[in-house]
Amino acid sequence: MQGNLFTSNFKKNIKFIIKVIIFIICLIPVITFIGIKYSSASTENIINKFNEKRFEDFYNLPPNSLDMVFLGSSHSYCTFDPEIFDKNLNINSFQMGMPLQHPDSTYYTLKEVLNYQKPKVVVMEIYWDLLQNDFELNQVKTLFQVLNNNTLKKEYIKEDFPLSEKIKYNTNIFKYQEDYFAYKGNEYNKKIKTKFNVKDKTTKKQIGIEEYRSKGYVYSNYKMLEDEYNKTNQFKNLDGKNFEFSNTQKDFLLKIINLCKENNIKLVFVTAPVANVSMSYIKNYDIIHNKISTFAKENNIPYIDYNLINIEKTLLTNDNFRDDAHLNHSGVEIISNHFINFLKENNIIP
Structure with missing residues (x-):
């Protein structure tokens, strides 16, 4: 009797396992199809297209032709115009900043730069918000879309991806899910407004242009929208007391220093x-500045914080910003020229 019961249960288990296997086999093509569909959304991002052009231009440079390279997040390519530096310093520079670039992706970007170039100076933009995360997959995806070095990609994944992010990165349905829904949500929103003739009364369209120009630089003559002065300003609830300097990102900064x-x-x-009005919202900014400044001093790295310089000297007005956090070209000219003097005065570039 027990033998018959065992045989019956065994057969049921086998049937269940077979059903699970069949289900998985049927599910794989669906996951693959959705993953491909999701991944296509990332190619529609205009900022990604700027980045593709940036790296295309970089890879086409003559070997060992650069004297100075700029690295960092969007704050880098929205602040430093290589053409201004080249003209005033008689050098050849290039802008390699990327959206959301954390120190970990900055480190691997620099490693790739050094495979082709031997710059004398590296200017690394430090944005405090990107020093708080141990890992952020979106900024890595941005880099990997344009990085022509599979060995470096494998090293990055093997050495520095958390296990959960390795799984996510290798599964397109999870890897590009955020890109897809952001893109589709925007598309559906446009269609609905067009169909029902809905006009957005709260947000005005920016007048002007934003375009990739040359040497990695993105030109813009936009001016900050009215809503960003108050209603939508991203810095309204920022308190420097809550700033946490990630040990992981500190380690990558040390790797960059050593490299x-x-x-x-x-x-x-x-x-x-960031915009003058944005700074007026930030509480205890001195805590953020002091933590970064202390780290720089401990490692003998020259550091300049243009938020403090702007408060002290009023170099900029809100009209010099394209949004609440990034300069337009009028502001770029002011900061680039000020930074050129800083480089000269500190004998970084004679």
Whole structure:
């Protein structure tokens, strides 16, 4: 009797396992199809297209032709115009900043730069918000879309991806889910407004242009929208007391410092300015500044914070910003020229 019961249960288990296997086999094509569909959304992002052009131009440069390279997040490519530096310093520079670039992706970007170039100076933009996360997959995806170095990608994944992010990165349905829904949500919103002739009364369209120009730089003559002065300003609830300097990102900053030392490169840290009105909302900014400044001093890295410089000297007005956090070209000219003097005065570039 027990033998018959065992045989019956065994057969049921086998049937269940077979059903699970069949289900998984049927599910794989669906997951693959959705993953491909999701991944296509990332190619529609105009900022990604700027980044593709940036790296395309970089890879087409003559070997060892650069004297200075700019690295960092969007605050880098919205602050430093290489053409201004080249003209005033008689050098050849290039802007390699990328959206959301954390120190970990900055480190791997620099490693790739050094495979082709031997710059004398590296200017690294330091934006405090990106120093708080141990890992952020979106910024890595942005880099991997344009990085022509599979060995470096594998090293990054093997050495520095948390296990959960390795799984997510290798599964398109999870990897590009955020890109897809952001893109589709925007598309559906446009269609609904067009169909029902709905006009957005709260947000005005920016007048002007934003375009990739040259040497990695993105030109813009936009001016900050009225809503960003108050209603939608992202800095309204920011308190420096809550700033946490990630040990992981500190370690990558140290790796960048050591990589520059090994290659006899002068490294400079810079914090790009946010809009004047944005700074008025931030509480205890001195805590953020002091933590970054202390780290720079401990490692003998020159550091300039343009939020403090702007408060002290009023270099900029809100009209010099394209949004609440990024300069337009009028502001870029002011900061680039000020930074050129900083480089000269500190003998970073004679």
